[in-house]
Amino acid sequence: MTEPNLLLSLTNITKRFGALVANDDISLDLREGEILALLGENGAGKTTLMNILFGHYVQDDGIVRVRTDAEGMTTLPPGSPGAALAAGVGMVHQHFTLAENLSGLDNIRLGTEALLSFGQRATARARIEKIIAVSGLEVDIDRRVADLTVGEKQRVEILKALYRDARVLILDEPTAVLTPQEAEGLFAVLRRLAANGLGVIFISHKLGEVLAVSHRIMVLRAGRKAGELTTAEADRRAIADLMVGKALAEVTRTPGSIGKALLEFDNVCLGKPSTRTALRQVSFKLRAGEIVGLAGISGNGQTTIAALLSGLAVPDRGTLRLYGQPMTMTSPRRLVEAGVARMPEDRQHDGVVGTMSVAENIAIEEVRSPELSRLGFLDRNAMRARAESAIAAYDVRCPGPDAEARLLSGGNVQKLILARVLEREPRIILANQPTRGLDIGAQAEVHRRIIAARDRGAAVLVISEDLDELFALADRFLVVHAGEVAEAGPADTLDRATIGLMMAGQSRTTEPLAQ
Known part of the structure; x- marks a missing residue:
């Protein structure tokens, strides 16, 4: 049996933002008919890597190659979304980029041809209907996008990529806004597209979905490639341990x-x-x-x-x-x-004051309590002592109680909020x-x-x-x-x-x- 053709190759990709190394010497291959799940904790470098592939970011080192014809691979110029699109790379973001006042048909055509051309419109309709028949992406393309469900809007986004002859499709957290039934419908479509030769990169944090739809799993951790698994040999525990770098209780x-x-x-x-x-x-x-x-x-x-x-x-x-x-x-x-205590949805903006210290953020809801203030003045020593206790109890990774909250990672900000919420025993x-x-x-x-x-x-x-x-x-x-x-x-x-x-x-x- 011959191995499927290589569609995409990222070789030794490195990307730095100042002192931060977001991607550190990462290589990735994708073949025809393959669904590759790209996993990693928040900040592991997944989105940065995909933005380099799609031309939104320019890598510091490494090359991106895409198969554009039967002859072989073409190296993409860095930082050119147009070149990526022309080479057959399509990307569907978690937050859709559709014109709500236009029909699905016009959204699919938008950016590729004149919308007012009747002849082109008829030709486009016939072509889109053929793509729908082959892919199973059922949607009424004559309805305004504003009147479509979230799942239907996602199908329009995928149809946009296929209309542009995408050979590689990147999906960033595609099920975050779907019901379980809509997610199952999406998986059926992806399997059908892969069977027709499309290569898919599926970014997700939901391990059950990854195990259900992918063929291979690649895990990033702290900007580096932590490992790869074939889905048939993987389970939740093995993936989780690879993502975190240690066994989890x-x-x-x-x-x-x-x-x-x-x-x-x-x-x-x-x-x-x-x-x-x-x-x-x-x-x-x-x-x-x-x-x-x-x-x-x-x-x-x-x-x-x-x-x-x-x-x-x-x-x-x-x-x-x-x-x-x-x-x-x-x-x-x-x-x-x-x-009554709350852990807010947006922890960075509603949960903490970034320019205030860890100690001040932990005490912020109790500054009038007798434990933290005396005669109307804050007891800074008591605040610092409480923060040190919370940092230890909740494993908040930070330089200390006087560090500004904006310097903490998302996970550590959430631990800080947990400490503030739960230590009061609400x-x-x-x-x-x-x-x-x-x-x-x-x-x-x-x-x-x-x-x-x-x-x-x-x-x-x-x-x-x-x-x-x-x-x-x-x-x-x-x-x-x-x-x-x-x-x-x-x-x-x-x-x-x-x-x-x-x-x-x-x-x-x-x-x-x-x-």
Whole structure:
């Protein structure tokens, strides 16, 4: 059997940003019909490498070669997206680059030909319909992009690349905005495209998806190539250990001891009903000793629920009850004083003040407490002592308590927030996207701490777009769709398919399979 043709070769790629070496002597090959999964923790160098391939960045060393015809490989000039496109390299970013007011057809043609040419439009339609038939990328190309679902918009993006005769397709976190059913549909399309000779590079942090769709796995760690595995010989543990560089202890969750309701939403409405982020008569309870997972596609009301729980918004109608009493005039400060803590979605901008020290950020929500202030003056020694204790307990990697928070990595900023939130032993915790962008080791530590908080009696609401994370943590599921929240039930009675259908707006009408 002859080996499939080499489509792409990156050789000894090095890229520096000042003193930071983002890519250190990395080589990568991709062959016809191959789906290569590119993995690595946040900051490992995946996106930098793909931006070099696509011409957005110029490498300091190394070469990029692409097969442009049957004769052989062509070296791409550094820093030229046009040359990459012409050589058959297509890239679909996590955040789509579509003109919402144009049809799918015109978006696919945009940048390649005159949109007003009727003759070209008819020819383009016939060609696109042929690509759809071959690839299985079903979408109504005559509808405005603004009226398409997220999954349909992604198909338009892939069709754009195929219309430009892409031989290599790069997908950056392609399932981050999809339901499980839409993700399965994408995988079916990728398998079909690969069978027709396309080479695919699939960037993801979801190990289950990587094992389901890829042929080969390449792992980056700290800017270097940590290793490669054939998917048939790989498992979650082997991949995770390669990503982190050491064996990871498993986090286990046992059933909790559920107590009384600590916080209640009672027919809460907020925002204009015509917007997806508005809430429509939302009712649910958070109970002591329970982790509730809130699942949903991004932009369906999660941000509004988080704002209400953080004291950043008040309902237009309906009632919020804290410890059985209606919440009326509230604020973030009052909620903190009442034992409500939050891990914000955007930890860099909403979680810490970058120019303040680690010690100041840990103390920032308790500066009026008698432990940290005397006669109206901050006790800097007490703040520093508390920070040193938290740094040790939560393994915050930093130069010390006086270091500015902006110097910390994303994972260490999250550990800092964990220390600030959990050391006060709050009664209610909002964990909004608690491990987004974190490596597997940091994820495991965050999960362990959240479960420990539940075990001591806290009520926890975890908002996450990662169903694997929710199934690892949640005792009970809620699902939000278009501003409405539905009770899905105990986690051990659910499966991904059931949750995925509810995320898409379908009611739970059949008995779910066991998880």
